[in-house]
Amino acid sequence: MSKSSVDRPQSSTDSIRRLLTTIKPVYFALVALVIISAISEPSFAQLRTARNILVSSTALAIVTVGQTAVMLVAGIDLSVGAVMSLVTAVSALLMESHPEMVGWIVLLCVGIGVLVGLINGILVSYLRMNPLILTLATGTALQGVVLHILYSPGGLVTRGFREVSRGSLGPIPYPVIILLVLYLVGSYILKETPYGLSVYAVGGNENSARLSGLRVNRIKLSLFVISGFLASCGGLFLASRIGSGDPLSGDSFTMDSIAAAVLGGTNLFGGIGDLWGGLAGVFIISILSTMLNLNNVSSFYQWVIKGTILIGALAVEFFETRSQ
Amino acid sequence: MTLDAERGENQGLLEAVRVRFNRFQVGSAATIWLAVVALLVIARIVSADFWSVTHLFNVARQASALGILATGQALVLITGGIDLSNGQVVTLVNVVSATMLDGEDTFLVPVVLLCLAIGAFVGLLNGLIITKLRVPPLVVTLGMLSIVRGIAYVYTDGAPKGSISPILNFVGSGFVGPVPTAIFFWLVVAVAGTVLLRKTPLGRYLFALGGNEKASRLSGVRTDLITVVAYVLSGVLAAVAGLIISGYIGTGSLGIGDGRNLDSIAAAVVGGTQLTGGVGSAVGTAGGAVFLALLFSLLRFVGLPYSNQLMIQGVILAVAAYAHVRSNRT
Numbered sequence: 001m002s003k004s005s006v007d008r009p010q011s012s013t014d015s016i017r018r019l020l021t022t023i024k025p026v027y028f029a030l031v032a033l034v035i036i037s038a039i040s041e042p043s044f045a046q047l048r049t050a051r052n053i054l055v056s057s058t059a060l061a062i063v064t065v066g067q068t069a070v071m072l073v074a075g076i077d078l079s080v081g082a083v084m085s086l087v088t089a090v091s092a093l094l095m096e097s098h099p100e101m102v103g104w105i106v107l108l109c110v111g112i113g114v115l116v117g118l119i120n121g122i123l124v125s126y127l128r129m130n131p132l133i134l135t136l137a138t139g140t141a142l143q144g145v146v147l148h149i150l151y152s153p154g155g156l157v158t159r160g161f162r163e164v165s166r167g168s169l170g171p172i173p174y175p176v177i178i179l180l181v182l183y184l185v186g187s188y189i190l191k192e193t194p195y196g197l198s199v200y201a202v203g204g205n206e207n208s209a210r211l212s213g214l215r216v217n218r219i220k221l222s223l224f225v226i227s228g229f230l231a232s233c234g235g236l237f238l239a240s241r242i243g244s245g246d247p248l249s250g251d252s253f254t255m256d257s258i259a260a261a262v263l264g265g266t267n268l269f270g271g272i273g274d275l276w277g278g279l280a281g282v283f284i285i286s287i288l289s290t291m292l293n294l295n296n297v298s299s300f301y302q303w304v305i306k307g308t309i310l311i312g313a314l315a316v317e318f319f320e321t322r323s324q
Numbered sequence: 325m326t327l328d329a330e331r332g333e334n335q336g337l338l339e340a341v342r343v344r345f346n347r348f349q350v351g352s353a354a355t356i357w358l359a360v361v362a363l364l365v366i367a368r369i370v371s372a373d374f375w376s377v378t379h380l381f382n383v384a385r386q387a388s389a390l391g392i393l394a395t396g397q398a399l400v401l402i403t404g405g406i407d408l409s410n411g412q413v414v415t416l417v418n419v420v421s422a423t424m425l426d427g428e429d430t431f432l433v434p435v436v437l438l439c440l441a442i443g444a445f446v447g448l449l450n451g452l453i454i455t456k457l458r459v460p461p462l463v464v465t466l467g468m469l470s471i472v473r474g475i476a477y478v479y480t481d482g483a484p485k486g487s488i489s490p491i492l493n494f495v496g497s498g499f500v501g502p503v504p505t506a507i508f509f510w511l512v513v514a515v516a517g518t519v520l521l522r523k524t525p526l527g528r529y530l531f532a533l534g535g536n537e538k539a540s541r542l543s544g545v546r547t548d549l550i551t552v553v554a555y556v557l558s559g560v561l562a563a564v565a566g567l568i569i570s571g572y573i574g575t576g577s578l579g580i581g582d583g584r585n586l587d588s589i590a591a592a593v594v595g596g597t598q599l600t601g602g603v604g605s606a607v608g609t610a611g612g613a614v615f616l617a618l619l620f621s622l623l624r625f626v627g628l629p630y631s632n633q634l635m636i637q638g639v640i641l642a643v644a645a646y647a648h649v650r651s652n653r654t
Contacts, residue, residue, distance in 0.1 A: 076462075129645040130599050132406075132462075136586060137645060141638025147631035255466060268460045300482065303474030311467035314459040 024265050025316055026280045033284060037291045044291065051173060055165060055241065057286040058175040059084070060256055063234040064264075064278045065186050066227030067257040072190075072203045073220050074270030075124060075131040079139035080231040080257060083116050084250025085146045087235025092155025092245030099158045110232050116142065117228020121221035139254065146247045155245035165240040178237070179279075186275045199223065203270030259306070260285055263313045284309070353608030355647070356595045360615050367622050374625060377502055383621045384614070385497075385504035389565045389572075391613035392510055393584060394591035395517045396561030398609040401592055402521070403554045404534040404601025405461035408585045409450060409468035410562035413443050415581035416476040417566030422486040422576030423479075429489040436492075439563045446472060447559025451552030469585065476578060484576030496571020506568050510610075513561060517606030530554060534601025590637065591616050594644045598652075616640075 037044045063080050070077045087109045094105045120138055124131045167174050190196035201209040202219050210216045231250075238249055263281030266273025285306070292302050367374040374380075393410055400407045417439040424435045446468060453464045488496070498505045521527035529550045532540040541547045569580060595612025597604030619640070623633045 123642070123645075127646065128649050129642070130648065132599055133589075133593055133641060133645040133648075136589070137638045137641035139638070140586075140641060141635045144631045144634025144636075144638065147634065148629075151631070258462075258466070262463055268462060298478070298482075300474050300477035303470045303477065305474075307467040307470030307472075307474065309467075310470070311453060311459060311464055314463055315453065315457040318457045318459065 024277050024280075026264050026277050026284070026313070029263075029313070030280045030284050030287075033287055033291075037287060041291060041294050043294065049290070053283070053286055053290050054179070055173065055175050056290070057282050058165070058179060059234045059238045059241065060253060060260060060286065061179055061279055061282045062182060062230050062237060063253050063257045064260045064282050065182060065275055066230035066234075068261040068264070068266050068273055068275055068278045069186075069190075069199070069223045070131070070227045071258075071261055071266050071268060072199050072270060072273055073206075073223055074203055074268070075220065075223065076135065076258065076268070077120065077224065077227045077231075078132065078135040078254050079116060079120060079142060080227060080234070081250040081252065081254035082139040082142035082146060083113050083228060083231035084235035084238055084253055085247050086112060086142055086250075087232045088239040088242070088249050089146050089150040089155065089245040089247055091161075091236060091239045092157050092243075093150060094155075095158050095161060096156040102158055102161055106236060109236055110229060113228040113230070113232025113235070114225055115228070116231075117225035118221070120228065121224030124224060125217040125220035143247075150245050150247050153244055153246040153249075157239050157243055161240050162243055163240075165237055175237075183275050183279055190275065195219075200271060203272075205271075256285060259310050263310065265317075353596050353605045353611060356608055356611035356615055360611055360618060363615065363618050363622065367618070367625075370622065370626060374622065379621075381502060381504055381507075383617050385506050385572075386621065387613045387617035388504070388506040388510035389569045390584075390587060390591055390617060391610050392513045392561050392568065393565040393588040394595070394609045394613050395513050395606055396558035396565075397585075397588040398592040398595070398597045398604050398606065399517070399521075399530060399554045400461075400558045401589070401597045401599060402530050402534045402601060402604040403551055404537065405454065405551065405554065406465060406589070406599070407447075407450065407555065407558045407562075408462070408465040409446060409472055410558055410565075410588060411581035411584035411586075412469050412472035412476065413446050413559055413562035413581070414566035414569060414584055415578060416442060416446075416472050416479070417563045418570045418573075418580050419476050419480045419484045419576040419578065421492065421567060421570050422484060422488055424486070425489040425492065426486040427489060429491050432489055432491055436567060439567055440560055443559035443561070443563025443566070444556050445559070446562075447556035448552065450559070451555035454555070455548040455551050480576065480578065482578070484578055487575045488570050488573075492567060492571040493574060494571070496568050496573075506572070509564065509568060513564070514606055514610045517609070521604075521606055526550070526553065531602055534603070536602075587616070590641055590644075593648075594640060596648075596651075598648050 043049055063084065067077055067080060090112065091105055091109050094108070095102060098105070116138060120131075120135055123129045123134050164174055169177060190199060198209070198214050198219055201212075201214060202216050206216055231253075234253065235250060239245065242249060260281035261273065261278045262268065263284060264273065264277025264279070266278060288305065288309070289299075289302055292299075292305070364375075393414070396410060397407055420442065421435055421439055424431060424438070450461075450464055450468055453459050454461050495505050495509070500508070521530065529540065529545050532543075532545055533547055533550050537547055565584075566581070570576075573580065591612035592604065592609045593599065593612070594615055595605070595608035595610070597609060597612075616637075619636070620633055623636065628636075
């Protein structure tokens with residue numbers, strides 16, 4: 001916004017147009033969706049609904065940060081869903097038998113995520129395996145591990161651990177704090193630190209990044225580790241929210257995190273994207289399903305609508321770049 | 325190979341094997357068929373029962389639908405694209421055919437034609453959005469996966485009705501002598517795919533497109549048209565696979581296509597087709613389908629649960645990914 005006032009445009013319509021082109025379409029879509037929802041469904045404007053939407057989008061929002069990070073270097077992580085399922089299973093099963101060791105269990109779960117990220121990252125960056133196939137492979141293998149240790153939903157998280165998703169600090173729910181901290185820190189790292197800039201450099205052009213002395217492999221590896229780490233955090237949050245382990249609970253998050261990142265303007269070929277756009281994408285996905293549920297639209301149509309929006313969002317981008 | 329080996333001494337034999345091996349290239353069509361043979365030998369060691377004609381034909385029948393689906397996937401992968409929506413085409417074709425046929429052969433021909441048209445239409449939409457709106461294939465077909473699944477649920481209202489007609493049932497689960505009928509359809513598709521890829525201009529254009537899209541466009545290849553054709557073929561083959569699968573299970577079932585998109589990618593990739601485009605074959609893809617079907621059958625045979633099968637499938641995919649890296653270096 002400050003950019004357009006500095007430019008001192010000749011007319012006010014000109015400045016508005018310039019302002020509009022600097023804002024990503026995903027934010028318009030989100031605002032439009034909120035307005036339409038508020039008008040069509042009075043209960044939407046209530047604080048409780050807003051809170052519900054926030055809590056139900058938190059796990060996806062956490063994972064989307066990792067997915068976006070990997071996509072910034074033209075990677076993709078199809079193993080996040082399986083990592084989440086695994087973490088819900090491990091945490092719920094262990095907390096049921098050892099309720100006094102919550103701290104260690106959380107550490108173990110995070111360790112699992114980091115380990116998976118390390119494996120993905122080493123194989124993709126140092127052995128140059130195709131990220132799509134490789135993370136599909138690790139995801140498939142992990143799903144096998146999940147089903148091996150927990151075939152049907154079970155286990156129980158401790159009462160205290162449930163508070164992570166249900167409690168609040170004064171009037172502010174914990175999930176809001178988690179999201180704010182995560183996105184502020186993540187955006188700061190990506191936009192303001194040398195590391196973040198090198199991520200964009202690698203994503204923009206890997207060869208020139210390598211030639212200009214960046215440790216490309218190490219950067220790519222670190223992003224996969226971040227994605228695995230955040231997937232395990234998302235899994236922990238999910239376990240806290242549903243209260244038990246579920247071997248298929250993470251399943252939908254793989255595709256949804258990719259969809260959210262893509263809706264938010266992250267380019268599949270790397271170099272373009274940011275976290276806030278992805279967060280808007282997350283909210284679009286979860287507001288949409290909340291609204292359709294409130295209006296008793298069968299979940300069957302939600303699939304059709306979700307798919308159309310995903311394709312439509314990128315098609316809109318095409319028309320925009322052509323008109324410029 | 326044997327002639328070379330017998331003529332030489334020990335070192336010569338090793339050398340000959342090495343040369344042959346390099347010529348095969350790790351991850352190529354020949355490698356996967358060698359792996360199939362190796363797996364057959366292992367199966368024989370595990371249990372003599374595994375080598376019965378009935379059992380092996382049963383494995384081949386299971387490979388048929390996967391092989392047909394994977395051939396379509398391979399055509400798309402060769403252009404540098406990907407088709408995540410083919411599994412849901414299987415589901416939609418399954419529920420549409422079961423509902424419309426309702427156990428009677430009366431409307432078999434129009435229903436089959438309709439199902440093929442559904443597959444072609446989904447492929448056409450994929451191809452047009454990818455080429456005309458320049459949306460990446462992964463996103464388009466991921467969105468289409470969601471849309472087609474939604475349509476299948478809306479169409480059946482969540483509760484599929486009806487059943488497959490006798491003729492379609494014969495296609496999916498019948499036998500001609502000892503040979504399951506489905507295998508013939510797969511053979512036709514595999515042979516047609518091989519001829520298409522190796523002997524026709526269209527096949528050359530598919531490879532050219534995957535190798536270097538810009539270069540092929542500049543040299544006069546109608547890249548958009550070729551891309552659309554690849555996705556339409558993948559959609560149609562998904563519909564064929566859907567009809568065969570329907571014929572086997574006999575009723576409509578909404579989850580029937582879930583995960584088959586990834587299975588088809590796995591079969592193509594294990595068979596030497598590369599995700600980066602420009603490399604792949606119908607013969608290798610057929611080998612990939614046989615290999616996976618054989619492996620799963622063997623794992624079930626020795627009593628390993630589904631969870632272990634998934635783990636092993638993951639490891640095999642990773643090995644295939646590594647083999648591709650190796651073959652690209654040499």
